[in-house]
Amino acid sequence: MFISYSSLTLSIHDGMADLKQARDFIVSRNPRLEPSDFEIDAERNTLNAYDLPWNNHDEDILEFSKMHPGVVFKLHGESDSLEDNWDAYYKDGLYQQCFVQISYAPYDESKLDTYPNSQDEDDAQYLDEDAVVDTMEETFRTGGNIDAMLEDLKKYHGIEIINPMAPGINLWLDDDKTNRKPPTIMQCGLEWTWVHTADEAIDLMRTGRVVYASLDHDLADEHYFAFHCAEHGHSESYEKCKEKTGYDVLLWMEENNVWPVNGVRIHTMNPPRKRIMLDLVEKYYGRTFQEQYLGTHKV
Numbered sequence: 001m002f003i004s005y006s007s008l009t010l011s012i013h014d015g016m017a018d019l020k021q022a023r024d025f026i027v028s029r030n031p032r033l034e035p036s037d038f039e040i041d042a043e044r045n046t047l048n049a050y051d052l053p054w055n056n057h058d059e060d061i062l063e064f065s066k067m068h069p070g071v072v073f074k075l076h077g078e079s080d081s082l083e084d085n086w087d088a089y090y091k092d093g094l095y096q097q098c099f100v101q102i103s104y105a106p107y108d109e110s111k112l113d114t115y116p117n118s119q120d121e122d123d124a125q126y127l128d129e130d131a132v133v134d135t136m137e138e139t140f141r142t143g144g145n146i147d148a149m150l151e152d153l154k155k156y157h158g159i160e161i162i163n164p165m166a167p168g169i170n171l172w173l174d175d176d177k178t179n180r181k182p183p184t185i186m187q188c189g190l191e192w193t194w195v196h197t198a199d200e201a202i203d204l205m206r207t208g209r210v211v212y213a214s215l216d217h218d219l220a221d222e223h224y225f226a227f228h229c230a231e232h233g234h235s236e237s238y239e240k241c242k243e244k245t246g247y248d249v250l251l252w253m254e255e256n257n258v259w260p261v262n263g264v265r266i267h268t269m270n271p272p273r274k275r276i277m278l279d280l281v282e283k284y285y286g287r288t289f290q291e292q293y294l295g296t297h298k299v
Contacts, residue, residue, distance in 0.1 A: 007078045008057060010047040013089060013168070013211070014262060015071030019047040025067075026060050058088065058095065065090040072211075072262060089261045096261050098208060105154065168211030169193050171260070173201045173246055174267070175219040182214070198244030202252050213260045215246040217268035217277060247273060250280045263289040 010022060023038045032053050039048040054060075061073055073090040088097045172182035172192040182192035190212070195201050197219060204210055220243040246268060253259050263285060266277045278288050 008049045008052070008054065009076040010049075010061065011045060011074050011076075013072040013074040015068070017068045017071050017073070019045065022061075022064055022073075023047055025064050026054070026057075029060055029063075030054060030056070058090075061088075061090045062093055062095055066093045091261070168261075169204060169207070169209045171195065171201060171204055171210045171213040171215075173198070173213070173219070173249065174216040176216070180216065180267070198246065198248050201246075201249045202244075205249070205253065205256075205258055208258070210260045212262040212264075213249075214265040214267050215249060215277065217246040217266075217270045217273040219243060219245055245273070247277050247280075250277055254280060254284070259284055265289040 010019065012019070019040055023035055023040065026038075027033050027035055030053075037049065037052050039050070040046075041048060057075060061075060065071065065073055069092055071091065075088045075090070076086075077088070078085050086097055086099045088095065170190045170192050172194045173196075174180040174182070174194070175196045177196070182194050183190075185191050192214075193204065195204065201213075201215070205213075222243060246266075250264070253264075264281050266274050266281065266288075268274045268277070278290070282288050
C-alpha cells in the first residue's frame with residue numbers, strides 16, 4: 001500500500017554536509033521538483049519537504065550518502081497516521097529504517113489494586129489504543145512536549161512508547177567507576193550514557209535509541225577471576241559465570257538483529273575476549289571501529 005507522507009525532514013545525524021547541496025542533488029534527480037519546493041531551516045539545520053511528490057527519497061539520499069563518506073543522514077517521515085511515521089538513517093550507501101514502537105509495561109504484582117467502582121469511574125485513567133494514537137498525533141501537530149506526554153502515558157496508563165524523535169544514545173558499558181570512565185565531550189565530541197552491567201546495556205538497546213556503543217567485557221569479580229584462570233589455560237571458566245559479560249550484549253544484538261547505526265567499539269583490556277568480540281562486530285558491520293574518530297577526537 002502506498003503511503004502519502006505529509007512531511008519529510010532531512011537532517012545530519014552525525015558528521016558534516018551541506019543541505020543546500022543535498023537539495024540541489026535531489027532536485028537534479030526529480031524533474032517534478034524545484035529548489036523552492038524545499039524549506040531549509042538554518043536554525044535547526046534541517047531540509048523540510050511538505051506534501052511533495054518525492055517518492056524515491058530513499059534512493060536519492062542513499063546515493064547522496066555515498067558522496068559523503070562517514071556522514072550519517074537522518075530522514076523523518078510523518079503521515080496522517082502515527083503508526084506509519086518513521087526515522088531512516090543513511091550512511092555510505094547503507095540504510096536503516098526505524099518505525100514508531102509501542103510497548104506495554106510488564107506485569108507488576110506490587111501495583112495490583114482494587115478495580116474502580118462506578119463512583120470512581122470518572123477518575124479511572126484508561127486509554128484505548130485509538131485514544132493513544134490520537135493523543136500522540138495531536139501532540140506532534142501542536143508542537144507539544146512529546147517526552148512529557150509519553151511519560152504520562154507510562155505513569156498513568158502503563159503504556160510505554162518509544163519516541164522516534166528522541167536524541168540518539170551513545171552507550172558506554174564498563175563496571176570500573178575509577179579507571180575506565182567514558183571520555184568527556186571535550187575529548188571525543190560525544191556525550192555518553194554510562195551503564196555498569198550487561199542487563200542495563202541490553203535494556204538501553206531495547207529502546208531502539210542506541211546509535212553507538214563502546215563495550216567492556218569483564219563486568220564482575222567472577223569475570224576477572226575467569227580471566228586469570230584463562231591465562232592459565234582454563235578458558236571454560238567464563239561459562240560458569242552467573243553475571244553477563246559485554247560479549248553477552250553483543251550476542252543479544254546478534255540474536256535480535258538490533259545494532260547501533262554508528263557502530264560498536266570494544267574497549268576491554270582482556271585481549272582474548274576482545275578478539276572474539278571484534279570478530280562478531282566485524283561479522284555484522286564488515287569492519288571494526290577501533291580507530292574511528294567521533295566528533296573531533298579519537299575515543
